[in-house]
Amino acid sequence: MGTRYNLIAGDSVERLAALSDGLFAVAMTLLVLDLKLPAREGIATDGALLAALSALAPRVLVYLMSFLTLGIFWVGQQTQLSHFARCNRHVTWIHLLFLFAVSLMPFSTSLMAEFITLRAALLLYWLDILLLGALLAASWRYAMRARLVEPEVAASISRSVEQRIYIAQALYAFGAALCFVSTWWSIGFIILVQMIYVVGPRRGILSRI
Amino acid sequence: MGTRYNLIAGDSVERLAALSDGLFAVAMTLLVLDLKLPAREGIATDGALLAALSALAPRVLVYLMSFLTLGIFWVGQQTQLSHFARCNRHVTWIHLLFLFAVSLMPFSTSLMAEFITLRAALLLYWLDILLLGALLAASWRYAMRARLVEPEVAASISRSVEQRIYIAQALYAFGAALCFVSTWWSIGFIILVQMIYVVGPRRGILSRI
Amino acid sequence: MGTRYNLIAGDSVERLAALSDGLFAVAMTLLVLDLKLPAREGIATDGALLAALSALAPRVLVYLMSFLTLGIFWVGQQTQLSHFARCNRHVTWIHLLFLFAVSLMPFSTSLMAEFITLRAALLLYWLDILLLGALLAASWRYAMRARLVEPEVAASISRSVEQRIYIAQALYAFGAALCFVSTWWSIGFIILVQMIYVVGPRRGILSRI
Amino acid sequence: MGTRYNLIAGDSVERLAALSDGLFAVAMTLLVLDLKLPAREGIATDGALLAALSALAPRVLVYLMSFLTLGIFWVGQQTQLSHFARCNRHVTWIHLLFLFAVSLMPFSTSLMAEFITLRAALLLYWLDILLLGALLAASWRYAMRARLVEPEVAASISRSVEQRIYIAQALYAFGAALCFVSTWWSIGFIILVQMIYVVGPRRGILSRI
Numbered sequence: 001m002g003t004r005y006n007l008i009a010g011d012s013v014e015r016l017a018a019l020s021d022g023l024f025a026v027a028m029t030l031l032v033l034d035l036k037l038p039a040r041e042g043i044a045t046d047g048a049l050l051a052a053l054s055a056l057a058p059r060v061l062v063y064l065m066s067f068l069t070l071g072i073f074w075v076g077q078q079t080q081l082s083h084f085a086r087c088n089r090h091v092t093w094i095h096l097l098f099l100f101a102v103s104l105m106p107f108s109t110s111l112m113a114e115f116i117t118l119r120a121a122l123l124l125y126w127l128d129i130l131l132l133g134a135l136l137a138a139s140w141r142y143a144m145r146a147r148l149v150e151p152e153v154a155a156s157i158s159r160s161v162e163q164r165i166y167i168a169q170a171l172y173a174f175g176a177a178l179c180f181v182s183t184w185w186s187i188g189f190i191i192l193v194q195m196i197y198v199v200g201p202r203r204g205i206l207s208r209i
Numbered sequence: 210m211g212t213r214y215n216l217i218a219g220d221s222v223e224r225l226a227a228l229s230d231g232l233f234a235v236a237m238t239l240l241v242l243d244l245k246l247p248a249r250e251g252i253a254t255d256g257a258l259l260a261a262l263s264a265l266a267p268r269v270l271v272y273l274m275s276f277l278t279l280g281i282f283w284v285g286q287q288t289q290l291s292h293f294a295r296c297n298r299h300v301t302w303i304h305l306l307f308l309f310a311v312s313l314m315p316f317s318t319s320l321m322a323e324f325i326t327l328r329a330a331l332l333l334y335w336l337d338i339l340l341l342g343a344l345l346a347a348s349w350r351y352a353m354r355a356r357l358v359e360p361e362v363a364a365s366i367s368r369s370v371e372q373r374i375y376i377a378q379a380l381y382a383f384g385a386a387l388c389f390v391s392t393w394w395s396i397g398f399i400i401l402v403q404m405i406y407v408v409g410p411r412r413g414i415l416s417r418i
Numbered sequence: 419m420g421t422r423y424n425l426i427a428g429d430s431v432e433r434l435a436a437l438s439d440g441l442f443a444v445a446m447t448l449l450v451l452d453l454k455l456p457a458r459e460g461i462a463t464d465g466a467l468l469a470a471l472s473a474l475a476p477r478v479l480v481y482l483m484s485f486l487t488l489g490i491f492w493v494g495q496q497t498q499l500s501h502f503a504r505c506n507r508h509v510t511w512i513h514l515l516f517l518f519a520v521s522l523m524p525f526s527t528s529l530m531a532e533f534i535t536l537r538a539a540l541l542l543y544w545l546d547i548l549l550l551g552a553l554l555a556a557s558w559r560y561a562m563r564a565r566l567v568e569p570e571v572a573a574s575i576s577r578s579v580e581q582r583i584y585i586a587q588a589l590y591a592f593g594a595a596l597c598f599v600s601t602w603w604s605i606g607f608i609i610l611v612q613m614i615y616v617v618g619p620r621r622g623i624l625s626r627i
Numbered sequence: 628m629g630t631r632y633n634l635i636a637g638d639s640v641e642r643l644a645a646l647s648d649g650l651f652a653v654a655m656t657l658l659v660l661d662l663k664l665p666a667r668e669g670i671a672t673d674g675a676l677l678a679a680l681s682a683l684a685p686r687v688l689v690y691l692m693s694f695l696t697l698g699i700f701w702v703g704q705q706t707q708l709s710h711f712a713r714c715n716r717h718v719t720w721i722h723l724l725f726l727f728a729v730s731l732m733p734f735s736t737s738l739m740a741e742f743i744t745l746r747a748a749l750l751l752y753w754l755d756i757l758l759l760g761a762l763l764a765a766s767w768r769y770a771m772r773a774r775l776v777e778p779e780v781a782a783s784i785s786r787s788v789e790q791r792i793y794i795a796q797a798l799y800a801f802g803a804a805l806c807f808v809s810t811w812w813s814i815g816f817i818i819l820v821q822m823i824y825v826v827g828p829r830r831g832i833l834s835r836i
Contacts, residue, residue: 005373006409008366009288015226017642019283022234022440025649029657029730030238037734037741046747053751067730071723074646075716079636089284093407096280103238103276110246120255124262157635164632198720200633214582215618217575218497224435228492231443231649239447298493302616305489312447312485316455323455329464333471423791424827426784427706433644437701440652448656507702511825514698521656521694525664532664538673542680 010092013084020081023099024074030106031063031070034113059113065187066109068194070102073132076165080140083157084148091142098135104128119179122186126176133169137162168197219301222293229290232308233283239315240272240279243322268322274396275318277403279311282341285374289349292366293357300351307344313337328388331395335385342378346371377406428510431502438499441517442492448524449481449488452531477531483605484527486612488520491550494583498558501575502566509560516553522546537597540604544594551587555580586615637719640711647708650726651701657733658690658697661740686740692814693736695821697729700759703792707767710784711775718769725762731755746806749813753803760796764789795824 010016038052077098084091108128115121140161143149149158175189219225247261286307293300317337324330349370352358358367384398428434456470495516502509526546533539558579561567567576593607637643665679704725711718735755742748767788770776776785802816 005288005369006411008292008369009409010284012287012291015230015287015291018227018230018645019234021642021645022231022443022649023238025440025646026235026238026444026653028726029650029653029733030242032730032734033657035734037737040741043742043745046745049742049745049747053747064727067723067727071720074723075637075719078639078642079632082639082642083635089409092284093280093409096276096283097407099237100273100276103241106238107241107244107246114246114249115252115258118252118255118258120258120262160632160635198723200636200716200720202633214497214578217501217578218618219493221496221500224439224496224500227436227439228443231440231652232447234649235444235447235653239451298618301493302489302618305485305492306616308446309482309485312450315447316450316453319455323458324461324467327461327464327467329467329471423706423784423787424829426710426787427827428702430705430709433648433705433709436645436648437652440649441656444653444656448660507827510702511698511827514694514701515825517655518691518694521659524656525659525662528664532667533670533676536670536673536676538676538680 006089010089011087013081013087016087016092016095017078017081020074020077020095020099023102024070027102027105028067028070031066031109034063034106034110035059058116061187061191062109062113062116065191065194066105068191068198069129069132070105072168072194072197073102073136076136077139080136080143080161083153084143085150085153086148088146088148090146091139091148094135094139094142098132098139101128101131101135116187117183119183122179122183123176126172126186129172130169133165133172137165140165168193215298219298220296222290222296225296225301225304226287226290229283229286229304229308232311233279236311236314237276237279240275240318243272243315243319244268267325270396270400271318271322271325274400274403275314277400277407278338278341279314281377281403281406282311282345285345286348289345289352289370292362293352294359294362295357297355297357299355300348300357303344303348303351307341307348310337310340310344325396326392328392331388331392332385335381335395338381339378342374342381346374349374377402424507428507429505431499431505434505434510434513435496435499438492438495438513438517441520442488445520445523446485446488449484449527452481452524452528453477476534479605479609480527480531480534483609483612484523486609486616487547487550488523490586490612490615491520491554494554495557498554498561498579501571502561503568503571504566506564506566508564509557509566512553512557512560516550516557519546519549519553534605535601537601540597540601541594544590544604547590548587551583551590555583558583586611633716637716638714640708640714643714643719643722644705644708647701647704647722647726650729651697654729654732655694655697658693658736661690661733661737662686685743688814688818689736689740689743692818692821693732695818695825696756696759697732699795699821699824700729700763703763704766707763707770707788710780711770712777712780713775715773715775717773718766718775721762721766721769725759725766728755728758728762743814744810746810749806749810750803753799753813756799757796760792760799764792767792795820 035056038049038055043049043052077095081095105128108125112121112125140158144154144158171193172190175186175193178185178189244265247258247264252258252261286304290304314337317334321330321334349367353363353367380402381399384395384402387394387398453474456467456473461467461470495513523546526543530539530543558576562572562576589611590608593604593611596603596607662683665676665682670676670679704722708722732755735752739748739752767785771781771785798820799817802813802820805812805816
């Protein structure tokens, strides 16, 4: 009798990484399609153009925030995959669902940009982030259990990988909760948190989040 | 005299995989473009927004189904390519036609989402799935005949690769046939089958499909 | 003094291949965006939907033709790159211009689909194919001169690579010229030629084109 | 205690390159979506079609210019990455911000094409180029300081990599400043500079820019 299909399927870390890079690249670029050009009619001077563009500012802010979100999760996923010694169909599917949440990001972003003062739009956006975090956490826990990571590597980094996800999600949840004050507070707080992740301070309390 | 062109063309498994990853990534992300934002006019409260979004629910269902379809066929193609010891122009073209069927998926999906109660839309969607399955089966049979897979590997996995395709196609065909009861039955059944493929149960009868 | 910039730029065959795979993947998938869904109004039965879809048939034909065109040139470029022992900035730029012509393909295709009976649309489409062929030929000639291909490899395949391009371009030019009879003759002839390239007959006169 | 997360994140040059290739590929292909087909109504002859298309000429020019811009920066980034012996989270984030500027390019391009006579549009386009250059320079300086490039390699090429960026940015700035004469002069000058970079003359004064 032959080998069961499920034992040989989805075993390539490289192809999972390549699909992920492609999907992140498309999602990141589609975000900007949400930036619509101002209509040419009635715009004849530099001043009129700049005035029309300044009306796009909230969208640019939301767009930048989503680009950072995708960047942070791309780095997070890469960090996991680069420590996988091998791959199997189960972890592949966790990552495919993770990519599903990535592909929803341009929609979540447009929704929030269009309804920027509505709590429902912000909370749906946060749900997308929560889904991304939950799937990354699930991927790591599964990888530990199924020994997809070499044991000595796992021992030294496993805690920091999980902690990073939980702390980040706690901060995102707090940011989302701020929408009950104002959605602008939420957006401001989330961008602040993301800036810290982008800069990655090397010392002090912020280096530990 | 020089080597004939056809003998040296299309011999890179890596580039075929890279093109495939790119095309799947774009197709998966384009699916979501079908989710149109509700119009801003007349939506001023969280409740109104959620009501407008709930009208999108059937589209989200169809979109999720297509994402799973593409995921399943991506895993299936990856499983084949990762067992190819080499590649040639014939098998490359079978996969290019496979990618053609992949690129049709966003259109098939939009069509079904827009005309979700019409049997013709569901059957065209199924034809796309049938084409994907037929081309994967053709790729494997050709690869066996042309010895693109190492003989000892081929012996141990060939039957399970083929069986997986035929069983899946039989289930899809049954699901499609359910549209003569109702297209909703078809969609429900197909999503159920896909969930089983996603979860990949390790024991019991379901582990054998 | 340091090394001149131009001597160290653009030296990665792998990244050129990856950019090309990405660009081809996007272009191939964008083609299908030209297939617009029929409007939902007035379509309530399977028959009405099939009738509305059959009006899309000429577009599907043009779309298939362009997918084959892109597939053929993707195989052609891959065949060249996989024989390059190294890369430099000059050949990289020839390929970037080649990718420019690839990125024009969705536009050329839409133009021809929209104005399918006008010779001007067909000839612009052919100009795009001519540009693709001319740049591939330029790439090979430059690679020979700059010894980017190992000499022993070059000796055995150089003639067949060049011949393939010239014969294909002669056939495309003949096909384009048929538009002075009718643009449909052109399209039919070009698809016929492409089918031969897809099938790649192993013997007889057709195996030599 | 485990390894801190920031020490293990973002360490793959390969994945950064793959994400970049994907994002450049999408951005390059999206540029062309700005080329809108002429409306079918009222166009019944070859002459009418060519007349309608000739009205697109300024857009094609802008589009070609942006394709060259992206090509030049893609080569520039590739040249840096191919000399990195390793990668870390800081340099990864510099490149993610670089990719953000890349993803803005289709928007900047559309804006300039739509408002081609307005200085504000041209200067915003130039700001995007400036951002791309500044981030590439930052990436190189950081890589030198953090010893991501092998010391002996760094010694021989570091000056030419930096000089190339500064000279190019000086030329772009001069081109942008020409918009105070006319935006057409700016566009003409920038395309001229880009052509020199594409051709990459091997001797004379132009080989040094």
